[in-house]
Amino acid sequence: MKFRAVLVLLAVAIVLPIMAACGAAATPETITVVETVVVEKEVEGETVTVVETVEVEKVVEVEKEVEKVVTVEVEAEPQEESTLERVKREGVVRVGFANENPYAYAKPDGTLSGEAVEVARAVFQAMGIDEMEGVLTEFGSLIPGLQAGRFDVITAGMYVNPTRCEQVFFADPEYTIGEALIVEAGNPLDLHSYEDIAANPDVTVGTGAGYLEIDMMKSVGVSEDQIVTFPDDPSGIAGLQAGQIDVWTGTRPTLMKVLEVTGDSNLELADPFTNPVIDGKTVASFGAAAFRMDDTDFRNAFNTGLQKLKDEGKLIDLIGQFEGFDEGALPGDTTVAQICPEAYGDLLN
Secondary structure (H helix, E strand, O other), X not given: OOXXXXXXXXXXXXXXXOOOOOOOEEEEEEEEEEEEEEEEEEEOOXXXXXXXXXXXXXEEEEEEOOOOOOXXXXXXXXXXXXXXXXXXXXXXXXXXXXXXXXXXXXXXXXXXXXXXXXXXXXXXXXXXXXXXXXXXXXXXXXXXXXHOOOOOEEOOOOEOOHHHHOOOEEOOOOEEEOEEXXXXXXXXXXXXXXXXXXXXXXXXXXXXOOOOHHHHHHHOOOOHHHEEEEOOHHHHHHHHHOOOOOEEEEEHHHHHHHHHHHOOOXXXXXXXXXXXXXXXXXXXXXXXXXXXXXXXXXXXHHHHHHHHHHHOOOHHHHHOOOOOXXXXXXXXXOOHHHHOOOOOHHHOO
């Protein structure tokens, strides 16, 4: 049998993987394909045309998949700036105060001063923070205002006590001070202590909303019905002058200044005054700057600066310029850890 190829009719269909996105690489490769051909054959003396399939080896260009590793640098999400970082960058710190002279108050020209303000100013300036912006707030709203972010720190001479230590992070004390009473001239009710008020249930005593004096008086037996709160010292003195209360209480330096500013000869300090005795101890109050609980680095940086003032003997120069603050007002070695031993744990520096 004799065969003669006459025509190739059909080319091959080849499926080739292509990876265009990564840039496929083309290389020669020999492959076996199936082709259909038309041939003439002689069968029993006759020539006939038939279609057959045959396997053929061909060299073709094959694009192979190329894996490409691309390293992409993704910028990390920036960390939130801390209060300390912000105030140092801006050079400005917002301080909450209650306009209580001599602790923190606004002068007629709008500038801030007071014992707590001047101590804070010296510490902040040493930290590179030159400007203080005051946010005037009623005393009872200072801690909520700090927690709400209205200001960065409380510089109001706030007393340190365990209840407040649960809400704010105090620096170490910058002063210690006693209490006092303002009464009608001549002290007709003969009041010389909180115990005297407790012994006379007809006496009504006024103090500032949120003042620590409230807890002191209750501790020695003054009933809640006897205590009337006012937003601040000026409004309390106005209440005393109007006969709404019989006596006004606060810290001795504050009340000395209040009498000076008021200039009312019908009012005077109840001298002598005996500080309350609670749990067998005469109460000595300590005041300090207060920070938010999560501003640990800010508080600790401030505390370091405050300790430097104490070590260099400069604290008395700052607080001593205000009436009622002398060597006896220095806090000594008392720390906030001693006043609130269970409050801060590992947060203390």
